Amino acid sequence: MPRPATIIGFGALSVDDIYYVDAPLQAGKGRVVRRASAFGGNVATALVAAARLGAEASFIGWLDEDSDDPVVAALKKEGVRTNDAPRAAGCRPVRSTITVGSDGDRFIAFDDDVRLGTAPDLPDSVLASAGALLIDGYATRSPEAVLRARSLGLPVIADMEWSEGEATDLLLKACDHLVLPFGFASLYTGEDRPRDVLHALWSDRRSAVVLTDGPNGAYILGADRRPRHLPPHSVSVVDTTGAGDCFHGAYAVALVRGYGIGDCVKFAAAAAALSVAGRGGREALPTSRAVDALLEANGAPEFQAL
Numbered sequence: 001m002p003r004p005a006t007i008i009g010f011g012a013l014s015v016d017d018i019y020y021v022d023a024p025l026q027a028g029k030g031r032v033v034r035r036a037s038a039f040g041g042n043v044a045t046a047l048v049a050a051a052r053l054g055a056e057a058s059f060i061g062w063l064d065e066d067s068d069d070p071v072v073a074a075l076k077k078e079g080v081r082t083n084d085a086p087r088a089a090g091c092r093p094v095r096s097t098i099t100v101g102s103d104g105d106r107f108i109a110f111d112d113d114v115r116l117g118t119a120p121d122l123p124d125s126v127l128a129s130a131g132a133l134l135i136d137g138y139a140t141r142s143p144e145a146v147l148r149a150r151s152l153g154l155p156v157i158a159d160m161e162w163s164e165g166e167a168t169d170l171l172l173k174a175c176d177h178l179v180l181p182f183g184f185a186s187l188y189t190g191e192d193r194p195r196d197v198l199h200a201l202w203s204d205r206r207s208a209v210v211l212t213d214g215p216n217g218a219y220i221l222g223a224d225r226r227p228r229h230l231p232p233h234s235v236s237v238v239d240t241t242g243a244g245d246c247f248h249g250a251y252a253v254a255l256v257r258g259y260g261i262g263d264c265v266k267f268a269a270a271a272a273a274l275s276v277a278g279r280g281g282r283e284a285l286p287t288s289r290a291v292d293a294l295l296e297a298n299g300a301p302e303f304q305a306l
Helices: 042-052 070-077 124-128 137-141 143-151 166-174 182-189 194-201 243-256 261-275 288-296
Strands: 006-010 014-021 032-040 056-059 094-100 106-111 132-136 156-159 177-181 208-212 218-222 228-230
Touching: 006 042, 006 243, 032 042, 032 070, 042 056, 042 070, 042 132, 042 156, 042 243, 124 143, 132 137, 132 143, 132 243, 137 143, 137 166, 143 156, 143 166, 156 166, 156 243, 177 182, 177 243, 182 194, 182 208, 194 208, 194 218, 208 243, 208 261, 218 261, 228 261, 243 261, 261 288
Parallel strands: 006 056, 006 132, 014 094, 132 156, 156 177, 177 208
Antiparallel strands: 014 032, 094 106, 208 218, 218 228
């Protein structure tokens, strides 16, 4: 049965300076062929992806109190609500410098010495009226909001890319939908094989453990305890910036629509595959119609036993 439609989230909100170079990053150096500036951030881009896919999306992290703030304006322009976000003077976005190689791979350097998380007195009504909560690694700044969300029965979709020790351990234990990059999950668990990583992260409190692995596809473990692999879509890659964020936003959309876990992963993987066709984190975020068309195309990948 579909959950309430609104997807809420707090976490990274950034301004990205992007440099495109004419060589793979492994080459060590290359000539800059294009420069761009764009808005990004894990949760912010995931919410924009959700809005592009037709869902109601709301950013509930700290924002500047200036109503003309360009970061806020960009969210609103993309259809992301900010009505329930706490405000304070001087709330700056994360600043990121992104280098994109000729093969679409990228390296991100960031300055995150800014106010992140959400208000400690965020009303329960905001959490209770939502269908899913998206968080990233910066949720360690506001763990109480995540724990309250779970106590209210709200599905929490966690996108973690690094560990801050016990604070991260607490959040990973609490979240029922772990949707993690394989590289981080492997380091966190100390396991090398996807099957072993999935089982190491599983608990009876989980609804799903999903590992995203770029050109290798995705891996999934659900309540049936049968690990599976979803091969990647065959697409031309221009820029992988924001692909993981798109995956998380699309996963949340499918979840609140009442899809089963397997179909959530299929929908998210197709959306992420389409997102790499354009430059920047938000330029090529797809519509639901485009995702459905890719899923219905001949040769769309199917799950395989792992």
